[in-house]
Amino acid sequence: MRNKRYLAAGPALLPHELLMRAAMLLLLLTLLSFWMVCGMLARYTSSGGASDGARIALPGTAVAYEHQAVYQNGVYTLDTTAPPVMENRYETVVPGMTIPKDSYILIDGSQEVDCRLYLEVCESTAGWFSYVINTDQWKYQSAMTGSHGGKVYLYNPRIAPNEVMEVHQIFTDQMITVRETLRSKTTPTLPSGAASIKLYATLVQAD
Amino acid sequence: MKQHRLLSVIKKHSFFFAAVLLLMLSAASCLLIAKYVSSSNTMTGVYVPAPYHAVTVLSEQGTDEDSRLYLTNVRVQSGDQGYPVYVRVTLAVQWVDEQGRIYGQQPISGVDYTLSYNENDWSLYPNDGFYYYRTALPSGGTTAPLITSAQKLKQIKDPPESGYRLKAEVACETIQAVGTTHPGNIAAVVDAWNHHP
Numbered sequence: 001m002r003n004k005r006y007l008a009a010g011p012a013l014l015p016h017e018l019l020m021r022a023a024m025l026l027l028l029l030t031l032l033s034f035w036m037v038c039g040m041l042a043r044y045t046s047s048g049g050a051s052d053g054a055r056i057a058l059p060g061t062a063v064a065y066e067h068q069a070v071y072q073n074g075v076y077t078l079d080t081t082a083p084p085v086m087e088n089r090y091e092t093v094v095p096g097m098t099i100p101k102d103s104y105i106l107i108d109g110s111q112e113v114d115c116r117l118y119l120e121v122c123e124s125t126a127g128w129f130s131y132v133i134n135t136d137q138w139k140y141q142s143a144m145t146g147s148h149g150g151k152v153y154l155y156n157p158r159i160a161p162n163e164v165m166e167v168h169q170i171f172t173d174q175m176i177t178v179r180e181t182l183r184s185k186t187t188p189t190l191p192s193g194a195a196s197i198k199l200y201a202t203l204v205q206a207d
Numbered sequence: 208m209k210q211h212r213l214l215s216v217i218k219k220h221s222f223f224f225a226a227v228l229l230l231m232l233s234a235a236s237c238l239l240i241a242k243y244v245s246s247s248n249t250m251t252g253v254y255v256p257a258p259y260h261a262v263t264v265l266s267e268q269g270t271d272e273d274s275r276l277y278l279t280n281v282r283v284q285s286g287d288q289g290y291p292v293y294v295r296v297t298l299a300v301q302w303v304d305e306q307g308r309i310y311g312q313q314p315i316s317g318v319d320y321t322l323s324y325n326e327n328d329w330s331l332y333p334n335d336g337f338y339y340y341r342t343a344l345p346s347g348g349t350t351a352p353l354i355t356s357a358q359k360l361k362q363i364k365d366p367p368e369s370g371y372r373l374k375a376e377v378a379c380e381t382i383q384a385v386g387t388t389h390p391g392n393i394a395a396v397v398d399a400w401n402h403h404p
Contacts, residue, residue: 020216024223031230064250073345074290074385086250092257092289096386096395103250128254130389177389183256185383185395188286191256199250 060111060159062201066103078102095182101131101171105201109164114206117159117167122150125195131176134169148200158206170199260286262294264377265349271361276320276373279359280352283340283379287347292381293396293404294344295337296329296353298322299378300360302371310371320373323358325351332402339404343384353377 065084070077071092076099090099105117119138123129133140138153146152155167176197183191217224266281283294300320302310316322324331328351329338340350354360362373382399397403 020220021223024220024227027227028223028230031227063248066250066252074383086248088252090252090254093254094257094290094383094386096383096388098387099254101252178254178386180386180388184259185386185399186259186380188259188261190258194253194255196254197252201250 060115060203061108062117062203063106063108064103064199064201065106066101069099076100093178093182095178095180095185097178098175099178100175102168102174103170103199105167105170107159107163107165107167107203109162111159111163111203112161114161115159115203116206117155118202118204119153119155119170120146120148120150120200120202121153122146122148122198122200123195124197125193128179128182128195129176129197130179131197132172134172137167137169146200148198150198150200159203257289258286259383260288262286262292262379262381264296264379266354266377268375274372275362275365276375277359277361278375279354279356281354281377282350282352283344283381284349285344285347285381289346291343291345291348291384293384293400294340294350294379294381295332295400295404296340296377296379297337298354298360299376301374301376302366302368303374304370304372310367312367314373319364320360320362322354322360325353325355325358327351329353330404334402335400337380337400339402341404343404344381 063086065086066088067078067080068082068085069088069090070079071090074092074094074097076090076097078100080102093099105119107117118141119133121133133153138155141152141154144152159165183189263284263286264281265284266278268276268278270276281296281298283296285292285294300314300316300322302312302314304310314320324338328341330341331338338353344350360375366372382396384396386395387393388395388398391398394403
């Protein structure tokens with residue numbers, strides 16, 4: 001009986017159940033697509049002029065640098081005359097040694113919105129170093145863990161749109177200290193391995 | 208009737224409705240939390256611990272035509288470990304037999320042997336009896352002689368008993384000339400030896 005009614009209406013119509021399912025599937029797919037792209041629906045900015053347009057605002061770029069370390073006769077210094085670098089290798093690290101670190105972050109001013117600057121500090125081997133992140137500017141975010149597993153600090157204040165700036169004094173007194181427990185000072189040793197401290201700077205849209 | 212029909216439809220397709228509801232809720236929350244994030248490069252510092260090498264004592268030692276001991280040109284050479292070290296040395300002079308047993312009575316400087324030290328480059332710290340090299344020794348470097356050829360240790364008297372001979376043994380220690388304690392900021396040499404050369 002049901003089939004006869006459908007045949008009378010014509011072969012173009014689908015059964016009610018199939019229609020419902022098709023509609024549901026379509027809605028599902030639409031929402032899925034919307035969900036996948038909604039992360040891109042950030043703030044829009046518009047430019048003035050005869051032909052107004054709108055585009056997605058840029059978040060800007062933050063780059064971490066420090067000056068090249070120079071070693072001579074048991075002492076590390078920084079070569080401030082040479083261009084800054086993104087990596088320093090310290091091949092002769094001795095217990096109790098003090099190593100100068102003038103790490104800083106350069107924000108290029110391409111951010112078009114208010115941003116927050118986060119710093120993640122990753123230490124590969126715990127207990128080798130002693131240092132303090134400058135608490136005058138950076139607040140430790142104890143509730144956060146960085147994407148690389150390190151400690152996260154938030155810079156205060158906010159970074160304004162188009163502001164070009166350098167954030168210095170990341171390490172208090174611009175130095176780190178090698179702990180005395182690194183190895184024995186008096187027993188001949190051939191220690192193996194190396195440790196690293198990595199800094200990651202991240203700009204996040206503030207609103 | 209209509210409500211009844213609607214409810215039955217919902218009941219029939221409950222899975223789809225649940226999925227749609229979930230997606231709508233997560234889409235709403237995504238709108239709330241989606242923000243632009245821009246990450247920078249990595250600023251990396253790599254730290255390699257320096258080794259600590261044993262030192263080498265260099266000297267010229269032998270016996271003269273009377274089978275009496277002499278010791279001269281005593282120097283210390285540090286390992287090539289990349290950083291300077293402080294050096295201290297002490298000399299033990301004893302009568303020993305062939306089995307290495309030590310005679311009860313110690314030889315006396317000026318009586319059993321002559322000896323003087325190069326005090327231009329080395330200083331005696333009376334509290335511990337060590338001679339300290341006055342400056343830090345560069346990595347792989349060699350000190351000036353503690354005992355020069357002009358000052359050499361020379362046995363001048365025969366052993367108190369047969370079977371014994373005079374033996375001079377140089378003991379040397381080094382400590383890194385860089386680094387301090389934390390806290391306290393005390394130089395490693397002072398922390399270890401309680402004396403700064």
